[in-house]
Amino acid sequence: MREVIGRLHDVSDKKLEETYLFWLERIHKRVLTGELSSDEARIERFTGFFSDFDYELNDDEFLVASEHYSAAYQLEWRTVPGSLEVLEALQGQVKLGIITNNLVEHQITKIQKCNIGHYFDAVTISEEAGACKPEPEIFRIALERLGVKSEEAVMVGDSWESDIVGATSLGIRSVWLNRYGVEIRAEGKAAELHSFQPASAAVEAIFSSPW
Secondary structure: OOOOOHHHOOOOHHHHHHHHHHHHHHHHHHHHOOOOOHHHHHHHHHHHHHHOOOOOOOHHHHHHHHHHHHHHHHHOOOOOOOHHHHHHHHEOOEOOEEEEOOOHHHHHHHHHHOOOHHHOOEEEEHHHHOOOOOOHHHHHHHHHHHOOOHHHOEEEEOOHHHHHHHHHOOOOEEEEEOOOOOOOOOOOOOEEEOOOOOHHHHHHHHHOOOO
16 A cells, blocks of 8 residues: 555554555444445545555545555465365364354455365355354354254364454353464354464364363
8 A cells, every 4th residue: 555655654564554454444334234245444544544644645646545455365375374274174174164254255255265165064254144253143154054052062263352252152162262462352152273283282172172
């Protein structure tokens, strides 16, 4: 973004990231509820982002900034280190599923580009499920698609609120991937991992996660 919009040249990486994440989180919730289309959300997100730097984009700048961001964003799609090894170790031993908040088209594209679809027996995406994490309904749908009961399942996720709190509210054992050492003071019970490496330790944590 800094490369295409001169006003951002003196803004730190940290400030750019914090500002963008604020607007992403704020707008994304309205996409998940169907209040905004992805195109409408993109306009509001970029308008809000640049307004925080006292800058109003014209139509040409919006188009350039949006395309530049989208291209860079997609180039950064990649699996978390160690995750493929964990999936390899689990495949065939247990049923595997994905539960994710977003639009179907976006998430299926990510799964395809990361070449992980063949590991999973079911994919549950908030748009088609009609519910978002941490709402219980999306977890119930995922359990039904996998053909398992809550007490037979383990949720592995990196969001305490969406993944861990959501899953444990239904009695699903959980493993929290806390890659950045975030401190959480909230109710909930989960095994904690800081990495999927080594894969053997991650798999052990998944199978022995607390009730």
